[in-house]
Amino acid sequence: MAFGINDIDETQAPLLDHLVELRARLVRCVLALLLAFGVCLYFADPILGFLIQPLKGAFADGQGQLIFTKLYEVFFVELKVALFAGFCVSFPFIANQLWAFVAPGLYANEKKAFLPFLLATPLLFISGAALAYYVVMPTAFTWFLGFEGAVGGLEIEALPTANEYLGLVMQFILAFGICFLLPVLLLLLHRAGIVSREQLAGARRYIIVGVIALAAIVTPPDPGSQLILAVPLLLLFEGSLLIMRITERKNKSKETADESGGDQDGAGDDAGDLPAIDAEA
Incomplete structure (x- = not known):
């Protein structure tokens, strides 16, 4: 089928409108x-003071x-x-703008399906970051500072630099926050039909190994922080499988109810046709 110049212009116009909206x-x-x-x-000094608290608590008074x-x-720190703080503060507005751009292209049922994931994403990220700040970092820093002491007649003292410490804190917060988004990723893949609950359950042993390897990579090389990350991730994985099972049962129950309703309607139609046949006879 051949397209004229006017047809090409009409197809380009919506694309340009979308690009203009995206740019805005x-x-x-x-x-x-x-x-x-x-x-x-x-407020950089108070924010930095807040991030320093886990290290301050690990040191002796x-x-x-x-x-x-x-x-x-220190200036670059x-x-x-x-x-880092500005991105965390502005993220809700940024996410709202991205959703406002994508939402008009989705159907009502698709919007309803994505809404729980949009709400769960910041909650899970904040949960992971809070776990890193209040539990993992104090435990890891106390373990690291335990290596201070005298060796060979010389004192070994911890003197961390501000830049290295900030990098370590950001690594902890981002690693735990992003890893806690595992249920969102799995449930999205399941809803899209890319993976099934049976496939994930069958690959459980490999996923356990992968989670442990991931925890060893994204956390410092101490066993405590690795376990503190690996255990919640495995619990979140099992929770995702449970949610998938509940969702599948609800879908099957709905399909059964729809089929039963359709059969009853069909039987009612047949019963309504019988008197007409008898009358003709």
Whole structure:
């Protein structure tokens, strides 16, 4: 089938409209990020003080310090802190803009299906980050500081730099927050029909090995933090399988009810036709 010039122009017009809308929403996201970054930069010292608390609690009372070996190091640390905090603060607005761009192209049932995942994503990420901040980091830092002492007649003292400590904290928070999104990923794959509950249950032993390997990679090399990440991930995996089973049972019950309703309607129609046949006879 041949298309004329007018047909091509009509197909290009919606695409250009979508690109213009996408550009406008991306500009809003960037402006929101810059605004949040500026506000967080003003409060960079209190935010950095909050991030320092797990290390401060691991040191003995009145001991411990953060050092910097380059004159500009603390300045860039505060920039990183402000950017990290600014992204966390502006993320709800950024997610809202992305959803507002995608939502018009979805059907009502698709929007309803995606809504639980949108609500669960920030809650699971915050849960993982909170676990890292309040449980994992204090435990890991206490274990690391246990290596202080005298060796060969010399004192070994921990003097972490501000930049290295901030990098370690961000690694903890991002690793635990992202890993806690495992149920969202699995449930989305299941809803899309890419994987089934039977396939995931059959691959349980390989998933356990993969979770342990992932925990060893994304956390520092201490067994405590690895176990603290691996155990919740395995629990979240089993919880995802349970949700899949409940969802499948609900779908089967709904299909059975629909089929039963259809059969009853068909029987009613047949019963209504019988008097007409008898009358003709």
